Amino acid sequence: MITVKNLSKNYGERVAIENLNFEVKKGEVVGFLGPNGAGKSTTMKIVTGMLAASSGQVLVDGLDTFDHPLETKKKIGFLPEFPPLYEDMVVEDYLVYVAKLARVPEKNIAENVYMALEATSLLAVRGRYIPHLSKGFRQRVGISQALVSQPDILILDEPTVGLDPKQVSQIRELLLSFKGKYTVVLSTHILSEVQATCDRAIIIDQGRIIAEDSIENLQKNIMGKQQVFIKVLRNQDQVVADLKKMDLNMSVNKTADQIIVELPSGKEDLEQISSKIVQLNAGLVEFHVRSQMDLEQVFLQLTSKENPS
């Protein structure tokens, strides 16, 4: 559905994104994850045609967004970082205007607007002036603006930013209801959001993709690990050697005063390790298990690796 090839963007001297490559398949919900300034918004602006890339290519449904701007834009509904709301308009009139801009046929406009209002639970405020709405409702108007043309693809830049927890969970439910109906790309720097709503995450930092996998795999491969910190009084080298000899899928490292073992989650392996050390009578004084890194730690680990500062 969306193919991004070697995409780069410089703002003058500043490199915002560098050589991005990724693909989003039809019906997928993909989380675009990264810290502030990672280049999430820049990427989304390029995909939606708001900005031109410095180099590289974006294909939407096989069409180059640069060569076929109108056709590709028709397929995309976009919620930018700051919802583009006109302060002198009533919610419903605004949506009608957006539908016209999206070239929705005249006869479908009323229906589409109703659908978009309903999907975002805005029917009750359809007649209100936009500046009279609360932040959460404005955000919803922003989302319904992206929905009103009934696009195939939804691109949402930080859809829950600045909302209170109740509204956040409402918007997340809304996002979940999009599953199967739309191809969704949403950006966020909040991991739980990705965990809650996405099939797949693309983690981006300093303009580069540093990890890209399904949430499941990310959890299994990186998060599904546990670390054991072991301190013994005697025979540390012996313990390390014996642990390495054990037929377990783990890595063993030692520092000056402790042994660090990294292995997949599970209690059986832990039991084997502890009984081994006790057998060796090495004077076990500390056996500290740090279980399951959550996505938050993975994220911090991944994004701080490349960025020593």
Next chain:
Amino acid sequence: MKLALAIGRKEFLGIVKTPMFFSLMSVCSLMWSYNFIRSLLLFAGRSMNNMTEAVSGYEYNIHYAVFAGHLDFVNFILVVLIPALTMKLVAEEKKKETLGLLLTSPVTSAEITVGKFIGGYFSGLVVLLISLMFPGLALFLGDFPIGPLASSYIGLLLVTGLYTAVGLFFSSLTESPIVAVILGVCANIVFWNLGKELQQMSSEWMVKVFEQISLGVHFTHFLKGGVALSSIVYLLSLTALFVYFAERVIESSRWR
């Protein structure tokens, strides 16, 4: 084109349905009525005094004595007012980041620009319509040939288009409506006075060139009852040129 009209309609309502527009129009009407009635009374008094003379060039006299003054005043107001009406067309969208909506919709920059021009132009037409009330009323009361008045309004229609295009262009250059107004008014004044000073000091051919460039010269033709094709072509091309510039600027906002 349909989309440009939809954009135009939205922009038009955005300009006209504001308290600011209403108050500006009230102030204009007040100033115009004062000026118009004063010169009308003056003219009436003078034609009473020399009846014999007045009969021969009656139509021209009322046109020059009353209408021309009014039309000049209307034009002066337009020079200042149109940039104020068009200031927000693009600048505000940049400031509020709503321009992104237009840029990511399946709309061309040309449609956006033409739409915004239409919106601005129609709000200018409202101003012209209000200004037409005064000579209209005079025509209703007395029976004068309307030729010079009609040609003057053709001229006003054309310069309003130009002021709108200039205002739109400056609005697209900046994020600040205030800066857009100031630049727009300055540009209009420059266009208006181009050549006025230079006519004295420059060589023959320079005078000719500046006569062609200066808005004042063309507008005076229209005021005198002449509708010269060259003036129409000149004003329309200048308008188109500024709309084109505005389109380029809007398109270039993708290329930061």
